[in-house]
Amino acid sequence: MSYLLSPVVLPALLPGLLAALLLTGCGEDPMGPDNRLALLALSKCRHAQALQLADNAIARGNAQNIHRGWALKAAILRDMGEDADAEALYPRIAEAWEAAKGRTLTPERRERDIGLFLDVARAERVAQGLSPDCSDLPQVPDPTPAAAPDQRPAQD
Numbered sequence: 021m022s023y024l025l026s027p028v029v030l031p032a033l034l035p036g037l038l039a040a041l042l043l044t045g046c047g048e049d050p051m052g053p054d055n056r057l058a059l060l061a062l063s064k065c066r067h068a069q070a071l072q073l074a075d076n077a078i079a080r081g082n083a084q085n086i087h088r089g090w091a092l093k094a095a096i097l098r099d100m101g102e103d104a105d106a107e108a109l110y111p112r113i114a115e116a117w118e119a120a121k122g123r124t125l126t127p128e129r130r131e132r133d134i135g136l137f138l139d140v141a142r143a144e145r146v147a148q149g150l151s152p153d154c155s156d157l158p159q160v161p162d163p164t165p166a167a168a169p170d171q172r173p174a175q176d
Contacts, residue, residue: 052077052085055092059137062096063144065154070096083120090116091130095137099154106134 049056058073074096077089090113097106110130117125142152150156 050084051088052081054081055085055088058089058092058096059141062092062099062137063141063148065145065150065157067096067100083116087113087116087120091133092137095134095141098134099138099141
């Protein structure tokens, strides 16, 4: 039996392997590069960057990328604890699904798609030694010009 296939090693490697497969994609990228990078940013708890990348995918992707971008954006918002904002995206997710697939999106399928993004991001965090909920990362406030004190030395 191969060392990598042992009952101890394989379960430890599985989340990272699944995330790597999803992040590396295949010949024809079903997610699009912006969504793929957004998922990578989400797995590193970089929520603002992930949201921007998902917005990029929505703005310039094909119908499949747009649907996945809306679902990924909902997953990012849920991961941030913004459940109401995520739910507000449900009509847009459904519209994008219908444009891409030509049929109605069921609530079960919507939840499966959103949950898949969250599962992959959280599994990748665990594989990287991070907390699945980003609780072990320092909370850095958004830098704003008004929040930063004047750092210039006094002039004589």
